[in-house]
Amino acid sequence: MGMNARKRIYLDINPADRARLLASATAYATGRRTYVVGAVSDVIAANAGRLDAAVRETLADAIRPAADAGDSIDAPAWTRALAALETAAPDGSDGLDGSPVDLRILLFCAFRHDMGGDAGLWTRLLEDPTALDGQWRAISARDLYEAGYAPDGAPEPPIQHLEPLGDVDDPAWADVYLALVGGRR
Incomplete structure (x- = not known):
């Protein structure tokens, strides 16, 4: 992971691995009712434009039930991620961008899921x-x-x-x- 000028971490991974990390982390985080939901949803929102349409739709399908559940703890974070996935402007950037803490949490979630x-x-x-x-x-x-x-x-x-x-x-x-x-x- 390398630090960029915005004090964010950039994880240099290919698009398929990026999609897999996000899918695994989402599967782990949904329904957790902990801080991991916010971290995972923030990374998804920050990188939504870097995902192709099929990956965005797959993630949206996984997130929608959690966003629609109305859970006062998880729903706001998932709703933000869902909105980002549905409205993202294409961004051809490589890798995965996020705060150091959020990316570490995302990696933990994806690893534990896998x-x-x-x-x-x-x-x-x-x-x-x-x-x-x-x-x-x-x-x-x-x-x-x-x-x-x-x-x-x-x-x-x-x-x-x-x-x-x-x-x-x-x-x-x-x-x-x-x-x-x-x-x-």
Whole structure:
């Protein structure tokens, strides 16, 4: 992630990965009734013009039930994101733009949603040592460790953690874990 002049972070990712991050984060955040809703919806709104029409429609379909639910906590944030998706002027810029805090939260949400599914996006993001900061890496390693994705004999995550709550034999996520903690198979 690189800092630009507006004190915002720019995550240099391709359009398909950008769409996947936003979809995964949205799926995780809907119905949470926490701060993650505001962060995810703010990043969606800020980047709506960078998304093609099909991605905007897919996100709008995922957000609309939460915006229409009338929940006093979540609905205003989702309504803003929905309005941005529906009215966005095309913006051919690359990457994903947002505040450092909002992008970190978006990445956490997308990662937690994807854990146990397809690890391909996270493998690609971890190939760029500047894409994900050390704090994000440490917390995500902890999440994988506690979910049982750390392979036998792998180093423990660098932050406080619980004992593994399971033993999941998934080589793709084991590789993501090892990349997060700097270990090798």
